[in-house]
Structures are given as structure tokens and as C-alpha cells.
Amino acid sequence: MSATQQAVKRAKYKTTVKDPGTPGVIKLTLEKLIFKPNDPTSKNKLEVDFRLIKSHKHTKEGSNKPPWLNLVHSQGSYIFEFESFPDLHICRELVGIALSKHVETTKVVSDEQLSSSEMTLRIKLLQENSKLQKLHKELVASGKLTESEFWATKKKLLDQDESRKLKQRIGFKNSLIFDTKPTSDGRINQVKFQLTPEIKYQIFALKPAVHQAFLNFVPSKMSEVDFWNKYFKAEYIHSTKNTIAAAAEAAEDEDLAVFLKDDEILENEARKKVRRVDPTLDMEADQGDDYTHLPDHGIFRDGSKETSEAQNTLYRRTLLQDLNRQSEVVLEGKTLDIDMEHPRTVAEVLARRKQESDGVIEEERRNRISKMAQIEDLQAQDDHPFAPLSIKDPRDYFDSQQANAVKTLDDSLAGKKLRCNLSSEQVYGSLRESISNIKTNGLKHPLLSPEVAFKVLSGLTKNISSTKSNLGKSSQESVLDILPNTIKEKLLDHWVCSQELLRHFWSSYPVTTQSLVNKARRLNDAITQINSKLEEIKVSAQSDLRHQVSLVVHPMQQALHAALVHYDADDKKRTAKGPKPNGYV
Amino acid sequence: MASAPSKHYTDDISLLVVTLDTNPFFWSTFSFHFSDFLSQVLAFLNSILLLGQLNQVVVIATGCNSCSYIYDSSSDRNHASTNGTMPALYSNLLHNLDEFAAKDHQFTTDHKPPTVPSSLLSGALSMALCYIQRAFRAGPMHPQPRILCLHGSTDGPEQYVAIMNAIFSAQHSSVPVDSCYIGSNNSAFLQQASYITGGIYYRPPQLEGLFQYLSTVFATDLHSREYLRLPKSLGVDFRASCFCHKQTIDMGYVCSVCLSIFCEHHDKCSTCSSVFGQAQSDVASADSRKRKAS
Numbered sequence: 007m008s009a010t011q012q013a014v015k016r017a018k019y020k021t022t023v024k025d026p027g028t029p030g031v032i033k034l035t036l037e038k039l040i041f042k043p044n045d046p047t048s049k050n051k052l053e054v055d056f057r058l059i060k061s062h063k064h065t066k067e068g069s070n071k072p073p074w075l076n077l078v079h080s081q082g083s084y085i086f087e088f089e090s091f092p093d094l095h096i097c098r099e100l101v102g103i104a105l106s107k108h109v110e111t112t113k114v115v116s117d118e119q120l121s122s123s124e125m126t127l128r129i130k131l132l133q134e135n136s137k138l139q140k141l142h143k144e145l146v147a148s149g150k151l152t153e154s155e156f157w158a159t160k161k162k163l164l165d166q167d168e169s170r171k172l173k174q175r176i177g178f179k180n181s182l183i184f185d186t187k188p189t190s191d192g193r194i195n196q197v198k199f200q201l202t203p204e205i206k207y208q209i210f211a212l213k214p215a216v217h218q219a220f221l222n223f224v225p226s227k228m229s230e231v232d233f234w235n236k237y238f239k240a241e242y243i244h245s246t247k248n249t250i251a252a253a254a255e256a257a258e259d260e261d262l263a264v265f266l267k268d269d270e271i272l273e274n275e276a277r278k279k280v281r282r283v284d285p286t287l288d289m290e291a292d293q294g295d296d297y298t299h300l301p302d303h304g305i306f307r308d309g310s311k312e313t314s315e316a317q318n319t320l321y322r323r324t325l326l327q328d329l330n331r332q333s334e335v336v337l338e339g340k341t342l343d344i345d346m347e348h349p350r351t352v353a354e355v356l357a358r359r360k361q362e363s364d365g366v367i368e369e370e371r372r373n374r375i376s377k378m379a380q381i382e383d384l385q386a387q388d389d390h391p392f393a394p395l396s397i398k399d400p401r402d403y404f405d406s407q408q409a410n411a412v413k414t415l416d417d418s419l420a421g422k423k424l425r426c427n428l429s430s431e432q433v434y435g436s437l438r439e440s441i442s443n444i445k446t447n448g449l450k451h452p453l454l455s456p457e458v459a460f461k462v463l464s465g466l467t468k469n470i471s472s473t474k475s476n477l478g479k480s481s482q483e484s485v486l487d488i489l490p491n492t493i494k495e496k497l498l499d500h501w502v503c504s505q506e507l508l509r510h511f512w513s514s515y516p517v518t519t520q521s522l523v524n525k526a527r528r529l530n531d532a533i534t535q536i537n538s539k540l541e542e543i544k545v546s547a548q549s550d551l552r553h554q555v556s557l558v559v560h561p562m563q564q565a566l567h568a569a570l571v572h573y574d575a576d577d578k579k580r581t582a583k584g585p586k587p588n589g590y591v
Numbered sequence: 592m593a594s595a596p597s598k599h600y601t602d603d604i605s606l607l608v609v610t611l612d613t614n615p616f617f618w619s620t621f622s623f624h625f626s627d628f629l630s631q632v633l634a635f636l637n638s639i640l641l642l643g644q645l646n647q648v649v650v651i652a653t654g655c656n657s658c659s660y661i662y663d664s665s666s667d668r669n670h671a672s673t674n675g676t677m678p679a680l681y682s683n684l685l686h687n688l689d690e691f692a693a694k695d696h697q698f699t700t701d702h703k704p705p706t707v708p709s710s711l712l713s714g715a716l717s718m719a720l721c722y723i724q725r726a727f728r729a730g731p732m733h734p735q736p737r738i739l740c741l742h743g744s745t746d747g748p749e750q751y752v753a754i755m756n757a758i759f760s761a762q763h764s765s766v767p768v769d770s771c772y773i774g775s776n777n778s779a780f781l782q783q784a785s786y787i788t789g790g791i792y793y794r795p796p797q798l799e800g801l802f803q804y805l806s807t808v809f810a811t812d813l814h815s816r817e818y819l820r821l822p823k824s825l826g827v828d829f830r831a832s833c834f835c836h837k838q839t840i841d842m843g844y845v846c847s848v849c850l851s852i853f854c855e856h857h858d859k860c861s862t863c864s865s866v867f868g869q870a871q872s873d874v875a876s877a878d879s880r881k882r883k884a885s
Contacts, residue, residue, distance in 0.1 A: 426616045426707050433615040434696040440626040441689050449630040454800050462800035466807055
């Protein structure tokens with residue numbers, strides 16, 4: 007019955023059952039009820055908000071009692087006697103609707119303690135995702151689902167958000183080498199270097215030998231300033247590519263020598279790497295940062311051994327080596343969260359980190375190798391007898407099963423059994439008569455009328471071009487696009503909502519506790535609501551769209567209907583008396 | 592099921608084996624008259640022969656007690672009618688049909704009126720398949736066979752096993768079984784037959800236009816069917832009949848060795864004699880409940 011927002015009826019108002027009642031007019035809206043007695047001087051006027059009314063009762067039509075409606079509130083009850091039962095029913099329905107709006111539904115007192123960060127996370131998610139917000143409003147605000155239940159299925163979203171904190175780490179700048187270019191003015195014979203803590207950190211990451219030297223020398227042997235001075239002197243010498251000068255300087259100052267010769271630590275690491283024979287190793291790329299091999303693998307092509315160069319080779323450093331080392335460090339991408347101020351601590355932290363990471367790298371390497379040790383073409387062929395995959399068009403199967411889903415058992419069993427009361431003589435006689443009929447008269451002339459033939463032909467071809475086999479065959483068009491926007495939006499909203507509800511509904515079975523019983527009941531009501539809304543949409547669609555709309559709505563309704571049927575069946579089973587297996591409540 | 596693949600040789604020459612339902616009990620109670628039906632079918636058969644010189648038509652009559660071949664277009668025993676009014680096809684067919692009806696009548700056993708006995712579809716299908724096998728063995732060049740069942744009477748569940756065997760052997764030989772069912776409710780057996788073998792099942796809604804249905808839907812040969820969109824069956828009734836009582840059942844017991852279906856619990860399978868295990872716990876708990884109550 008369409009919900010009229012108000013009702014105005016004649017009624018008598020009684021405070022108790024025995025009271026004869028004051029005749030008057032009762033006006034009911036969804037918010038309150040107003041009773042005006044016919045007699046303007048009477049004091050029995052009433053204006054009550056439905057919020058104060060707890061429940062309502064009424065007399066049954068079949069009993070001998072007059073039509074009474076009893077509205078119970080905290081201090082007593084208001085009894086209204088109506089003129090007829092239909093009046094009573096109308097008012098009763100309205101009261102029911104009004105009360106259900108105001109009654110606190112089985113309340114969503116969420117007993118989970120949410121931390122404030124959780125709450126902010128949820129609010130943020132709702133703000134960002136408008137669809138989620140709509141769904142949340144629809145389901146939780148109207149009391150169909152509790153907050154905890156709603157978010158229980160959205161765990162993936164919540165987790166994803168958490169991990170957003172570990173955002174991208176800022177890696178090294180790719181200009182490590184060039185950061186330390188000095189500024190110089192042509193006049194003074196001085197070269198200035200800019201040093202920031204970050205640059206220091208980069209240098210330590212790039213050159214482990216310098217790092218080691220720093221840990222060893224500062225502050226025991228020299229001050230930091232001196233250390234950096236020496237380091238940059240070495241850098242300057244390198245940049246001039248004067249190996250002989252480098253050798254000379256190295257011979258003079260042993261500290262400087264540390265910076266000038268090759269990085270031993272790097273050498274060791276590289277040696278380890280080469281020995282690993284990792285099948286995933288790219289030997290070609292490694293040649294560039296290979297500190298251990300002599301050029302041309304030690305074979306001197308012109309036959310002479312250049313031993314004099316041996317010493318000087320130590321001081322040669324190629325750009326390739328620098329670039330490779332830098333890219334290695336950048337890709338490792340270790341950032342430091344600590345304060346960059348004190349270079350000593352920086353160095354120590356870096357040293358510690360390296361030790362830890364070594365262990366991790368070892369393990370990773372072992373895992374990787376265990377997975378990759380089998381080189382595929384060297385494996386023996388395994389002949390598994392495979393059955394060839396036969397992919398059938400799924401539409402064939404589903405189309406052919408559609409009618410089955412709807413058919414009931416009684417369809418052809420109880421179908422009209424043909425009854426024949428004639429004897430076999432009569433029957434055979436009539437058959438032979440028909441045969442001889444044709445023999446004498448020939449075939450029926452005309453065989454069939456052209457109208458009938460045309461009807462048959464158009465019937466057959468109509469089936470061919472029905473939407474059922476056309477829909478979904480071309481990728482561009484879909485049923486939803488044919489529908490106008492409002493209907494489409496509504497249908498999509500209902501779809502999302504009903505999916506969510508169904509998910510919660512089916513997850514609450516089997517029903518073992520009382521809370522699940524309540525939840526199932528709540529969801530059942532919500533599902534009936536959506537079902538009726540869908541029905542409304544279907545009915546109110548325009549005539550030319552009605553078929554498409556019903557096609558789209560049909561599977562949704564089927565799913566909802568299945569849920570409702572299941573609820574009813576389960577409910578009956580639960581309320582049925584008798585001992586139950588499995589400890590059901 | 593995908594439609595049956597067409598063979599390489601003579602791609603559009605067909606051998607059509609028609610099983611014609613001549614159950615007199617059915618026809619006497621049916622609204623459509625047998626002579627109208629027969630005239631439309633005869634015209635259809637003639638048109639099949641007109642479609643190609645090498646086309647062959649074989650007609651098998653399905654009676655209540657027996658089945659028999661009543662027409663074979665490739666046999667040389669066809670002769671024109673005595674007064675020349677009808678082509679050989681008609682006169683021969685009608686003559687043979689008449690003889691068949693008389694013979695069938697002689698085999699009649701007492702049936703319990705008012706039930707209508709079912710036609711021997713299983714027998715007709717078997718005879719059709721035998722003929723087709725003979726055609727296969729005739730040589731490398733042979734027309735593509737298919738079976739068309741013009742059927743009206745209801746299914747006899749006692750024939751379930753035989754019909755399923757015939758269907759599976761048709762499937763194995765890639766012979767599609769088309770069904771034109773003219774009865775009131777759909778026939779589960781014919782639906783299954785067409786589904787499994789890749790044929791067409793169609794129940795014409797208007798029987799006055801039967802010839803139009805036959806020539807539009809059932810006249811095309813297997814090769815041309817790939818290019819046509821023929822009516823698709825909406826659903827197939829896959830229900831089986833039990834082996835013990837021959838009743839159609841929805842749920843039952845299946846022997847895990849030979850897959851025979853029973854409607855109630857047995858100790859031993861009647862087909863393969865394998866012994867079944869203990870009954871399920873429903874029975875046990877029912878007993879225990881009874882014991883508790885008493």
C-alpha cells in the first residue's frame with residue numbers, strides 16, 4: 007500500500023479500557039499524532055510525538071471486540087476506538103511505519119575499541135572514495151550493518167592504506183661523482199670544495215676504503231678537516247690524470263696513499279661477486295667494475311710484459327669504474343633517517359648497516375640460487391600426459407541450463423497423461439483409414455496456407471534476432487548504456503548494495519550464536535527492501551526499455567530471492583521443535 | 592554441445608533417416624489429424640529428394656509393438672503407383688505403412704486402458720543406426736547421415752537404458768539426432784538425444800505450418816548448418832529413470848562401478864553385481880532416535 011503520509015479518521019479516545027471514550031478526530035502523520043475532540047471544551051486534547059510511543063497493539067478483526075488501537079507509552083497507554091476495522095488497519099499501518107522510523111534499531115553499539123589512528127584512517131578512506139561513502143551511508147547509517155561488520159570486509163582497503171606510510175624512499179641523487187666538483191677562480195692557486203653532511207655520506211657509500219680510513223684516522227690521527235683536505239687533494243690529483251704525480255705523492259704521504267690507490271674493500275667485494283657464479287649474473291656488465299682483472303685478462307698482446315706500469319696502474323681509475331660503483335650504490339638506495347650532523351656517527355651507522363645487510367644479502371642469494379639452480383634446457387624432459395584443453399563456449403552451457411533452473415519436478419511428471427478410451431481395434435482402424443484417405447485423395451491441397459507459412463517463418467526468424475543472443479556479443483554496446491542515466495545509476499547502486507548485503511548475509515550462515523541470528527534477521531529485512539526497490543524500478547520502466555531492464559534486474563532478483571528463500575527455510579528449521587544435531591542454537 | 596563436424600567427402604549430400612511415430616493411440620487422441628500430418632511429412636520428404644540427386648531418404652515407422660523400414664529411396668524395389676496418380680515415394684510409403692499398421696495390430700498385447708502406450712523409440716533409433724552403419728561400410732563415398740525423429744507420444748521410462756545406449760552410439764559415430772516433437776510436453780529423451788549428439792530439438796508451436804518448420808529447420812544438411820542460426824533449445828531435461836522401477840527420478844543412488852541408477856537403496860547392483868556398502872547415517876540416527884523415544 008503506498009505510504010500515505012498522514013491519515014485523518016474519526017475515533018474515540020479512551021484512557022483506559024473501561025472509559026466510554028471521547029469522540030473526536032485523530033490525525034496521524036509520520037511524526038506525531040493529534041487528537042481533537044468533537045467537543046471544543048473537552049480537555050482531552052492530545053498531541054503526541056511518536057518518539058514517546060513505545061509500541062502499539064490492536065484488536066483482531068475476527069474477535070468480538072470493537073476496533074481498538076492501543077499506543078503504549080512510558081506512563082500508560084492511549085486507546086483509540088475506530089469506527090470500522092479498515093480504518094483501524096490504515097491507522098495501524100501508519101503507526102507502524104512511524105514507529106519503525108523512530109525506534110532505535112538493534113543498536114550498533116560497536117564494542118570494538120578503535121584507536122584514533124584507525125578512525126582517522128577510516129574517515130580518510132570514506133572521504134577519498136565517494137562510492138565507498140555512499141555504500142557506507144546506505145548500509146550503516148540506516149542500521150542494516152554495524153560499523154565493525156562493514157569494515158570487516160574492507161580489510162584489504164585498510165591494509166593498503168597502512169602501507170602507504172612506507173612511501174617512496176628518496177634514494178641517492180644520481181650525481182654523486184659530480185657533486186664534489188670544486189670551484190676555483192683562475193687567479194688564486196686554490197681550489198675550494200663544498201662539503202655537506204650529505205655529500206660526506208655519499209662519499210662513504212661510494213668508497214668503502216675512504217670510509218674505513220675515516221673510521222681509522224679520525225679523530226685519532228688527524229682532524230676531520232685535515233682528513234677531508236687530504237681526500238680532496240687526492241681527488242684533485244686523480245682528476246688531473248697524472249699517474250706519475252700520483253705515485254710520487256703517494257710515496258710521500260702514506261695517508262694520501264690511502265686515497266690514491268685502489269679501493270681494496272671494493273676489490274674484495276668484487277672478487278666475491280665474481281666467484282659466486284650466479285646464473286643470473288651478467289658477466290658482461292661486471293667487467294666494468296671488476297677491479298681484479300688486468301686489462302685483456304693479463305695477456306699482453308704485443309708480447310711484452312709491462313711491469314714498469316704495474317705500479318702506476320694502481321693509481322689509474324677509469325670513469326667506467328666510477329660510474330658503475332655509483333650506480334650500484336644508488337640502486338641499493340639506502341637512506342639514513344638519522345641526523346646527518348655528526349659525520350662520525352654517520353660513518354658508524356653506515357658500517358653497522360653494511361654488516362647487517364651482508365647477512366641479508368647472503369640469505370637472499372641463497373634463496374635465489376635454490377630457485378634458479380635448475381637451468382631449464384639442461385633438465386630432463388618430463389612427459390606428463392596432458393589432456394588437450396578443450397575450451398567450449400560457456401554461453402552454450404549456461405543458455406541450455408537456464409530453463410532447468412526454473413523447472414520444477416512436477417513439470418512433466420504430472421503433465422496431462424494422454425487418455426485413450428478406445429479399444430485397439432478402433433484405434434488401428436482409424437489409423438489405416440487415414441492412410442487410405444491419403445491414398446485416394448492425395449496430399450492435402452493446399453498443403454499449407456501462405457499466411458501460416460509466413461507466420462511460421464517470421465516466428466523462427468524473430469527468435470534469431472532476439473536480444474538474448476545479441477547481447478554481450480559485441481564489445482561496444484551493453485544493456486546498461488541503452489538505459490537512461492538515472493535508471494543506470496540506480497541499478498548500479500542497488501547492485502553494489504545488494505552484493506555487499508549478500509556477502510554479509512551468506513557469511514553469517516551457519517547460524518550458531520544469537521548475534522548471528524540477529525544479524526541474519528537484519529540483513530533479511532534489508533534484502534527484502536532492496537528486492538522491492540528493484541521490483542519498483544522494473545515496473546516503472548518505460549515500455550520500450552522494460553525488457554532490457556528486466557533482463558538486467560533478473561539475476562539480481564534471483565540472487566536476492568535465493569537468499570530470502572534460504573532464510574525462511576533456515577528460520578523454519580530453527581524454530582521447529584525437536585532435538586537438533588550439531589549443537590545448533 | 593558443438594554441432595557435429597561434417598566429413599570431407601560429398602559435403603552436402605545427406606542421408607536422412609526419419610523415424611515416424613505411428614502410435615495409433617496417440618494419434619487418435621491428438622488434435623492434429625494423422626492424414627494432415629502425413630501429407631506434410633510426405634511433401635517434406637519429397638523436397639529432401641529434390642534438393643540433391645544423391646540425397647537418400649529412409650523412413651522407419653515407430654509403432655507400439657514393433658518398428659519397420661517402410662521406405663528406402665535408394666532401393667530398386669520402388670515402383671510407381673498402379674494408377675499413376677502419385678509418385679513412387681508416396682505410393683510405396685503408404686502401401687508399406689498400411690501393411691505395417693496391420694502387422695503391428697496383430698502384435699497388440701492387452702494394455703490397460705485408458706493409458707496410452709509409448710512408441711518404441713529405442714527400437715527405431717537402433718534400426719536407424721544399423722542402417723547408417725551399413726551406409727558407412729558401403730565405401731569411401733557416402734552421404735552424411737543424420738536421424739530425424741518425428742515424434743509425438745510421451746517417453747516410456749522403461750526404454751531409458753536402450754535409448755541412452757542408442758544416443759551414445761550415435762554420438763560415437765557422429766550422427767546427429769534431430770527431433771521434431773509434436774506432443775504436448777517436451778520429451779526428455781529427445782532433448783537429451785539432440786543435445787548429446789549435436790542435433791536440433793524443436794517443438795513447433797503451430798502444427799498447421801509443420802511443412803514450413805520442417806523445411807526451414809530440419810531440411811538443411813550438416814555442412815550448411817554451420818552458416819545458419821537454427822533454433823536453440825532453451826533447456827535440457829537431464830533426468831534419468833531408475834533401473835529398478837523405470838520411473839523418472841531426480842535424486843537417487845548411483846553405482847560407482849557401472850553408473851546404474853537406482854531410486855532406493857539396494858544391497859547389490861543389478862547390472863554389475865557389485866556389493867554396496869552400509870546404509871548412510873540417516874537410517875542409523877533414525878533408528879537411534881526411535882530407540883531413545885521408546
